[in-house]
Amino acid sequence: MQTLIICIDRDDDLGEKANVTTPLIGREDNINAAVKLATADPEDSDSNTIFGGVNVLDELLAKGVDAEIITFAGDKNVGIISDQKISAQLDAFMREHEATNAIFISDGAEDETLLPIVQSRIKIDSVKRIVVKQSANLESTYYILKHALNDPKISQTFFVPLGLAAMIYAIFLLARYPEGAIIGISAAIGLYMLYRGFNLDQPFALLRERIKNSFYEGQMTFVTYTIAAIMGVIATMIGAVTLWQYYITGGSWYYGIITLITIYINVTIWWYVVAILFADLGKMVDQKLSKSFTIKEISPALFIIAIGLLFWGASSYILSVSALAGETLNSELSLQYFVYSVVGAIMIALLGIKISMTGTSSEKLPKKGKDKAKK
Structure with missing residues (x-):
């Protein structure tokens, strides 16, 4: 043709x-x-x-x-x-x-x-x-609005924030804490606007498609992703409960916003790290079964551990010198922990870089060997 x-x-x-x-x-x-x-x-x-x-x-x-x-x-x-x-x-x-x-x-x-x-x-x-011609009646405002709201793309953008705000307000009313509704609604709408603003629907759609494929193809990633999601929810709940306990006892005016955020990081960081490692482990198992696994696939896991170590050490030191610090000895001890965590993170990161470079070089060696054999 x-x-x-x-x-x-x-x-x-x-x-x-x-x-x-x-x-x-x-x-x-x-x-x-x-x-x-x-x-x-x-x-x-x-x-x-x-x-x-x-x-x-x-x-x-x-x-x-x-x-x-x-x-x-x-x-x-x-x-x-x-x-x-x-x-x-x-x-x-x-x-x-x-x-x-x-x-x-x-x-x-x-x-x-x-x-x-x-x-x-x-x-x-x-x-x-192709432009469809319409009659004057179909071009009325009512028709346009009605069919625009029936479009899933428009209805999700318009109705989701309103529905989310109404649900949060109802929950706080049932809890007899209407003042918290303003905080909850502001946080929910703020998170939704960030989600839409950073166009995170595409990565989430890809993740959902990947999980669905792993389920139907019988891959290990489906199980490990599920475990990672459950651990992420548990970590968030633990952090929220701990944060709420400090907030109702002292309030943000006593501890400070940065201190409260640091508390959340300190109590949840290793939960999140282990959750990510589970997801990465499932990926490595599937690659091993499909015979596409290389040693450099271990590098991301080491970098995640290094980042978790840094966050844990830094948050522990910040808490020791904040309003939660009890004694000077604790501050000195936490400073040592912070220094050790920085050194440990650097060593783990260097190990990850070495493994990544080793994996890359080992992939190139067979090709050179074949070229020499041909010569």
């Missing part, structure tokens, strides 16, 4: 709503899929995108151009996961078929973010955006 007409369904409405598997190659398969999607959800614009691609195909065929239409779908987790799935489908298609140029069909700016990915694999001659 000479020209490829590419339609993109980035959020996989074809699979989620119409139960259609992509890629869809050919006019008949694309029309059938578009009809199924339009039947399942008449308001979805992806069906119009496919019909628009079929219209372009008919025009090219009428002019004698050798053309074909294909539709790719991503994943409901729009972002890295969906783009990787579309890239894999496109690569598989290009390995089996030859096409010199392509026409990109989209229904908006979201699908057009895939243009650089497609252009890296095939020349794009034209981009056509």
